[in-house]
Amino acid sequence: MVKYQPKDSSLSPRFSGVRTFMRLENVRTEEDVDFAVLGVPFDTAASNRVGARYGPQHVRDASVLLRPYNPDQEINIFDYCSGVDYGDIDVVPGNVHRTYDQMTEGLAPLLEKGVVPIILGGDHSISLGNLRAFAKQHGPVAMVHFDSHGDTWDNYYGEKYMHGTPFRRAVEEGLVDTDHSIQIGMRGPLYGPGCIEDARELGYEVITMRESRKLGQEEVIRRIHNRVGTDRPVFVTFDIDFVDPAYAPGTGTPEVAGPTSFEALEYVRSLDSLNIKGFDLVEVLPAYDSGDITAGLAAAVAYEMITLVAMKKRREEEK
Numbered sequence: 001m002v003k004y005q006p007k008d009s010s011l012s013p014r015f016s017g018v019r020t021f022m023r024l025e026n027v028r029t030e031e032d033v034d035f036a037v038l039g040v041p042f043d044t045a046a047s048n049r050v051g052a053r054y055g056p057q058h059v060r061d062a063s064v065l066l067r068p069y070n071p072d073q074e075i076n077i078f079d080y081c082s083g084v085d086y087g088d089i090d091v092v093p094g095n096v097h098r099t100y101d102q103m104t105e106g107l108a109p110l111l112e113k114g115v116v117p118i119i120l121g122g123d124h125s126i127s128l129g130n131l132r133a134f135a136k137q138h139g140p141v142a143m144v145h146f147d148s149h150g151d152t153w154d155n156y157y158g159e160k161y162m163h164g165t166p167f168r169r170a171v172e173e174g175l176v177d178t179d180h181s182i183q184i185g186m187r188g189p190l191y192g193p194g195c196i197e198d199a200r201e202l203g204y205e206v207i208t209m210r211e212s213r214k215l216g217q218e219e220v221i222r223r224i225h226n227r228v229g230t231d232r233p234v235f236v237t238f239d240i241d242f243v244d245p246a247y248a249p250g251t252g253t254p255e256v257a258g259p260t261s262f263e264a265l266e267y268v269r270s271l272d273s274l275n276i277k278g279f280d281l282v283e284v285l286p287a288y289d290s291g292d293i294t295a296g297l298a299a300a301v302a303y304e305m306i307t308l309v310a311m312k313k314r315r316e317e318e319k
Contacts, residue, residue: 002032005078006068014064019057020085021120021302022066027084030113034081035309037118037302039088040103040280045096045125045162049252055284056088056120058250059302062295070307072269077306080313086110086117096125096161103129104136111137111277116309118302121282123252124151127237128166128175130280135175138233138277142180143167144224146267147239148187148255150199150206163252163283171202178203182227184220184267185209185242188255209258217263221270228274236271236279236305240298248297250289261297268304272311279305 006023020026021037030036039056046052069076077083089106092098103126110117111133119130124147134141145151149164152171156162160169167183170176186196187209199206205227212220228234241251244258259267284298 002082003078004033004082004084009064009067019060019064021060022063024083024085026087028086029084030109030115032082033084033113033115034313035083035116035118035306036086036110037083037120038086039120040091040122040126040129041088042091042093042096042099042121042126043123044094046123046252047156047162047164049285049288051285051287052121052123052252052283053093054286055122055282058286058289058295059120059281059284059298060085062292063299063302065296066299066303070303073272073307073311075307075310075314077310080310080317083306099126100129100132104133107133108136116276117278118305119278119280120302121280121284124163124239124282125161125166126282127280128161128169130278131166131170131175131235132173134233134235134278140174140177141235141277142177142228142232143182144228144234144236144271144274145181145183146185146237146242146264147183148185148209148241148258149239149253150183150186150196152199152202152204153195167199167204168202177232180228180232181205182207182224184212184224185258187257217266221267224270225274230273231275233277234274236276238268238279238281238301239283240281240294241283243297248294250285250287250294251283252285253283261300264297265300265304268301268308272308276308276312281305
């Protein structure tokens with residue numbers, strides 16, 4: 001069995017070599033692999049700032065500082081898993097529908113082999129393509145959604161497929177098990193109360209940022225686990241604008257009064273024991289990323305997602 005792991009940066013300088021996530025091997029394979037990092041550099045369904053098409057490479061650039069041992073979770077990732085940087089799915093700028101088709105086709109070989117994709121966007125419209133691929137393999141999935149926006153509008157500028165609409169379309173297409181799905185972090189000025197209530201009417205549990213502050217992080221985490229359960233296939237979607245722009249300025253639609261970077265990482269770490277089948281991380285926009293702090297945080301979020309894959313493998317080995 002081949003074991004794919006990052007280059008050792010104590011032997012090979014971080015500034016050398018082709019840039020991949022965490023310095024993993026750039027290999028398009030589904031064999032002997034537990035997770036695969038891949039990019040979907042599509043951003044022409046964004047409503048405000050564009051440039052998230054450069055998000056995957058920006059996050060990869062920042063990820064060279066990551067090391068294999070996670071002290072917060074007390075695990076060496078590559079003692080338990082093998083992973084690669086799978087490269088990017090080819091997208092069609094300006095054509096979200098053809099891009100969705102290519103995403104569904106591109107993700108299928110990984111999902112058929114049980115490889116967990118760690119998907120770097122791109123704007124949040126890509127999550128609909130991801131969910132189509134996951135539902136094709138697993139049926140409707142439970143979803144954990146970290147964001148400052150619910151993304152359940154019916155349309156934007158009269159368009160049905162924008163980065164503000166994917167989670168309404170996902171319900172209409174039967175991709176999401178809303179009885180076991182939850183959205184966390186919604187905040188900011190809205191067009192009306194329907195922008196929150198529509199998501200609840202679709203079946204999602206919604207915990208706004210204000211509510212999460214009143215409840216406390218531990219209670220929100222408990223509610224995530226109660227809502228999702230331990231057996232159902234889960235897809236986790238993380239919009240970087242979930243985090244306060246003081247910690248993540250490099251994004252298209254920033255909203256103030258969000259979580260700190262530490263709190264955001266703690267939310268991801270807390271998802272251990274869920275039956276997670278895949279993740280996406282979206283809306284990183286390099287042009288607005290002062291000091292690359294957004295990229296550093298995004299790389300850390302993806303790293304914690306990979307750590308969850310390793311922790312699940314460790315549990316399976318200990319049974």
